[in-house]
Amino acid sequence: MTDTPAAIAVDTGDLPLGGGLLAIVRPALDRLAHGGVLAVLSSSRAARDDLSTWCRIERHEHSCLTDENGRDRHLITRGALGVPRGVREHDVTLPQRVDPLTGRPRITSADVLAAAPFPARADRSTGLAPRGARVEPGGPEYPFALVERDRVAPPEVAQLFDQATSSQWDASRDIPWGDVRPLHPALEAAIGQVMTFLAENELSALYVPSRFIARIHPAYAEVAMFLATQMADEARHIDVFLKRARAAGGGLGVSSATSSRSLLSLFDPEDFTEASFLLSVLGEGTFLDLLRYVEEHAPDAATAEIARRTRVDEARHVHFGVAHVRHALSTDEALHRRLEDAVRRRAATLHDLASVPAPIHDALTVLAAGSDEPRAIARGHERYRALLDDMHEGRIKRLITAGFSPEQAQALSDLHTPNFM
Amino acid sequence: MSTEEILVGAVAYDAKVVPIWDGIRAHFREEGVAMDFALFSNYERQVDELLAGHIDVAWNTPLAHVRVQKRTEGRSRSLGMRDSDRDFHAKVIVRKDAGISSLEGLAGKTLAVGSRDSTQARILPLHFLKEAGIDVTQVKQLAFDTDLGKHGDTGTSELDVLTALKDGRAQAGVVGDLIWVLEQAAGRIDTSVLEPLWTTPGFDHCMFDALPTLAEPKVQAFQRGLFAMKWENPKHRRILELEGLKEWLPAREAGYASLRAALDAIDYW
Ligand SMILES: [Fe+2]
Ligand SMILES: [Fe+2]
Numbered sequence: 137m138t139d140t141p142a143a144i145a146v147d148t149g150d151l152p153l154g155g156g157l158l159a160i161v162r163p164a165l166d167r168l169a170h171g172g173v174l175a176v177l178s179s180s181r182a183a184r185d186d187l188s189t190w191c192r193i194e195r196h197e198h199s200c201l202t203d204e205n206g207r208d209r210h211l212i213t214r215g216a217l218g219v220p221r222g223v224r225e226h227d228v229t230l231p232q233r234v235d236p237l238t239g240r241p242r243i244t245s246a247d248v249l250a251a252a253p254f255p256a257r258a259d260r261s262t263g264l265a266p267r268g269a270r271v272e273p274g275g276p277e278y279p280f281a282l283v284e285r286d287r288v289a290p291p292e293v294a295q296l297f298d299q300a301t302s303s304q305w306d307a308s309r310d311i312p313w314g315d316v317r318p319l320h321p322a323l324e325a326a327i328g329q330v331m332t333f334l335a336e337n338e339l340s341a342l343y344v345p346s347r348f349i350a351r352i353h354p355a356y357a358e359v360a361m362f363l364a365t366q367m368a369d370e371a372r373h374i375d376v377f378l379k380r381a382r383a384a385g386g387g388l389g390v391s392s393a394t395s396s397r398s399l400l401s402l403f404d405p406e407d408f409t410e411a412s413f414l415l416s417v418l419g420e421g422t423f424l425d426l427l428r429y430v431e432e433h434a435p436d437a438a439t440a441e442i443a444r445r446t447r448v449d450e451a452r453h454v455h456f457g458v459a460h461v462r463h464a465l466s467t468d469e470a471l472h473r474r475l476e477d478a479v480r481r482r483a484a485t486l487h488d489l490a491s492v493p494a495p496i497h498d499a500l501t502v503l504a505a506g507s508d509e510p511r512a513i514a515r516g517h518e519r520y521r522a523l524l525d526d527m528h529e530g531r532i533k534r535l536i537t538a539g540f541s542p543e544q545a546q547a548l549s550d551l552h553t554p555n556f557m
Numbered sequence: 558m559s560t561e562e563i564l565v566g567a568v569a570y571d572a573k574v575v576p577i578w579d580g581i582r583a584h585f586r587e588e589g590v591a592m593d594f595a596l597f598s599n600y601e602r603q604v605d606e607l608l609a610g611h612i613d614v615a616w617n618t619p620l621a622h623v624r625v626q627k628r629t630e631g632r633s634r635s636l637g638m639r640d641s642d643r644d645f646h647a648k649v650i651v652r653k654d655a656g657i658s659s660l661e662g663l664a665g666k667t668l669a670v671g672s673r674d675s676t677q678a679r680i681l682p683l684h685f686l687k688e689a690g691i692d693v694t695q696v697k698q699l700a701f702d703t704d705l706g707k708h709g710d711t712g713t714s715e716l717d718v719l720t721a722l723k724d725g726r727a728q729a730g731v732v733g734d735l736i737w738v739l740e741q742a743a744g745r746i747d748t749s750v751l752e753p754l755w756t757t758p759g760f761d762h763c764m765f766d767a768l769p770t771l772a773e774p775k776v777q778a779f780q781r782g783l784f785a786m787k788w789e790n791p792k793h794r795r796i797l798e799l800e801g802l803k804e805w806l807p808a809r810e811a812g813y814a815s816l817r818a819a820l821d822a823i824d825y826w
Contacts, residue, residue: 154741155748182748185646185756189734190742192644195803217788217803261791274794 140224141167145175153186161187161212165196167224168214176210184208194218220270228252228268245301249294249358258283258355267355280353282408289356290463296456297358300365303452305445307376315437316383322508323435329389329499330430331381334446335374336391337423337557340399341453342370344415348408362456369449376442383438392493398555401482409464409471410478413538416457418479418548419557420450421534425527426556433504433519458538465539472540476548483551492524492554527556562591563775565765566603566612569596570710573799580796585782592782599706600674604628607766614767614779618708619676620820622764623813627826632769635808636776637783641801642762643812646734647682649755650719655728660686660755664695669718669730672702675709676762676816677733678718684819685757699727712736722751729754735801761812 146164151157157180164174176187184200187210191198195215200208228251232241252268260277262269282288318324345363352360381388402419405411424447431443465471491497500523502508505516528549535545563585567578578594585592595612597603600621607615608628614636617625625633649668651657657666663686671678679700686693701717709715718730719740734756740746765783767776783805786793797803820826 152741152748152752153738154744154746158742182753185648185734185753186738186741189646189738193641193735193738195640273789274791276791 140169141172143173143175144168145177147177148180148183150179152180152182153190157183157187158190165212165214166220170214170216170219172214174212174214176208176212178208178210179206180208183210187212218272218274220272222270224270225252225268245294245297245358245361249291254285254289254291255355256285258285258353260353262355264354267357278353281351282348282356283353285356286467287464288352288408288460289359290456290459292459293358293362293456296452296459297362297365300362300369300452303448304365304368305372307372307379310445311376311379311441312437313379313383316380316439317436318384319386319435320507322502323506324384324386325389326499326502327384327435327439328381328386329495330503331377331386332389332391333395333493333496333499334426334430335377335381336395337399337419337555338370338373338377340402340557341415341420342367342374344402344411347403348411351408366453366456369453373446373449376446380439380442389499390495392495394489394493395496395555398486398489398553399557401485401553402557404482404485405478407474407478409461410475412457413461413475414478414482415557416453417461417534417538418531418552420457421454421531422527422552422556423450424454425523425530429500429519429523429526430503433506435503435506454534458534461538472544476544479548479551482553486553486555489554492556562593563614563779564612565592565594565779566606566615567594567596568600568603568616568618568707568710569598570704570707577796577799580792580799581782581786584786584793584796588782588785590778590782592779600708601706607768610768610770613771613775614765617764617766618710619760619762619764619813619816620674620680620708622766623816623820624826625766626813627817629769634767634769634771634776635810636765636767636780637805637808638761638764639800639802640804640806641735642764643806643809644759645677645762645812646759647677647685647731647757648734648737648753649682649686649729649731650722650737650751651729651754652722652725652727653750653752657729657754660689660691663691663729665697666728667697667699667726668693669699669701669721669727671700671714671718671731672705672707672709673700674705674707675714676760677735678709678715678731680819680823680825681760681815682731682757684815684822687822689755696729709733716740719746719751723747758815759812760815761809764808 144164144167146160148157148160161176168174188198188200191212195217197213197215198210200210202208230243230247230251232243235242260280260283261275262271263275263278265271319327345366349360349363402415405414427443427447427450431440431447434440434443501513501516501520504519505512531549531552532545535548536542540548567574574596582592582594597606600618603615604621604624606612607625615621655666657663670683673679683693699721701714703713703717704711715732715736718732721727722730786797786805788794788797788803
């Protein structure tokens with residue numbers, strides 16, 4: 137079914153061409169294909185010649201007859217130039233779903249995607265036209281690199297975007313800051329160090345996706361939109377971690393050269409899937425276990441809430457990364473090898489990074505210990521060692537979910553950076 | 558002059574003429590046609606240089622076109638024109654409050670007119686008014702002789718005419734139908750104040766002129782390059798929009814008789 141009639145008639149009353157007539161004629165012509173005929177009934181004497189001139193400029197054929205009542209009947213046959221490509225959207229009415237919390241109707245992005253699905257390939261000459269719009273030919277090509285659905289747009293992305301937009305929170309208001317009390321100095325310093333490390337890593341998670349947004353063809357806009365929510369999440373995380381570091385006098389800790397080198401290598405991949413794999417599946421995935429650890433050993437409710445809220449956001453980022461990689465792996469046999477190579481290349485550039493950066497290693501130990509008393513530290517050390525095991529196991533599970541074999545997952549997890557991200 | 562490269566003359570009536578011809582030259586090269594261009598400040602100079610054999614082809618206004626034909630005794634070659642050059646008209650526009658309901662009503666009123674070398678805003682509308690039996694000496698003329706030498710290409714004098722009408726300095730004015738309709742389509746005309754009174758008969762506009770001695774391979778190469786430009790091609794479209802056309806068309810000569818008659822009558826050859 138199409139919505140392209142062969143002929144349309146409109147009545148433009150006594151409107152002159154420059155007084156509103158075109159606002160009736162142009163949209164009517166827009167519904168016609170090349171060769172379609174528009175009849176314009178007009179009693180404007182001025183429009184008689186002006187419409188003919190306008191048709192000459194626009195390359196439509198024009199003829200005009202005057203009827204017995206003195207009204208003009210213009211017949212305009214749509215010319216071939218500038219006819220937008222594609223078929224006008226029809227029968228699209230988005231469902232309204234009752235929000236279980238508010239009882240109000242919602243229109244979700246998942247339903248938008250269902251109504252206007254991703255094309256398998258996108259055309260660079262459609263520029264920034266939203267998916268579903270008809271595009272007038274003759275526009276410039278845009279330099280979008282990501283033009284294949286299976287490389288960029290997993291089907292879950294719209295749902296994740298819906299989740300992201302409804303899960304935004306406020307780092308100023310939504311943390312029980314009133315609960316923060318000065319801690320034992322060693323513990324407060326450890327908190328400052330953990331927060332410094334987290335914020336530094338979050339900055340990489342803010343910057344790395346930003347490199348890819350402008351490469352994504354707007355046919356897959358939901359991916360760019362999801363990454364925008366991810367960046368807003370990371371901005372909030374950076375903010376909340378630095379607030380916690382300074383909330384009770386601990387102040388910031390040290391940024392180690394090891395972290396810095398590890399994070400710099402996240403900027404290497406020029407391929408979106410590789411970058412998403414390294415950052416989200418491996419890096420942010422590992423951070424889920426780290427944030428759970430911080431929450432578990434948090435010395436106050438504010439710190440626990442910070443870790444909990446950031447972990448919920450991170451779980452979404454990881455979900456997108458895993459979905460993206462799983463979708464890409466399922467359609468491209470050679471991708472397993474490319475992603476493995478990306479991990480190996482990164483490991484090779486970081487080969488002298490043998491262990492977790494000392495400042496974060498120590499701070500996580502003190503955090504779990506709750507103090508710097510030796511017996512407590514021994515306990516904290518145990519917990520820290522268990523964290524490393526948890527991280528390894530978590531990575532293997534996520535790699536298997538993403539589509540790797542258990543053997544591949546084991547090998548890739550072993551090669552992952554000791555910096556966690 | 559190079560035996561292979563085609564040298565095209567154009568008048569620099571606006572800064573956009575440079576990107577237009579840079580773009581056309583790049584397109585011709587992609588088509589395997591060696592072409593360069595020379596810009597002149599006025600059409601009189603361009604016509605002289607064409608006739609002197611210093612350029613191969615001149616992109617001419619209708620006034621320059623008929624002058625080239627006259628000075629070559631009709632032997633010059635016409636190579637192509639814009640779609641928008643065909644079936645041009647001029648309009649007499651009046652203020653609705655001026656009480657002018659027919660051409661006879663122009664008598665005693667002020668008629669704004671464009672540059673004296675503008676075909677559509679001066680030469681032909683006055684000629685057609687005379688042909689319609691109007692004694693233009695009975696009409697006060699408010700003339701805007703801007704951009705002389707550019708033959709009305711800039712459109713400035715036509716916009717001056719519309720402004721004078723809007724401001725009430727004139728009760729009537731003449732402009733080309735293209736500018737009248739484009740200004741309306743862009744929403745820049747107050748149709749509660751202005752309305753068209755009369756439309757002249759049709760006439761044709763610009764033309765690529767060449768000397769009869771231009772070698773046939775050059776003629777064919779030029780036309781091949783020109784007609785290969787397509788509205789749907791983004792690179793071409795930019796140029797075509799700047800130059801004010803959608804498609805280059807073959808030359809036709811029927812639309813210049815009225816201009817020749819007008820030039821005879823006012824001795825403006
Ligand atoms: Fe984050
Ligand atoms: Fe994240």
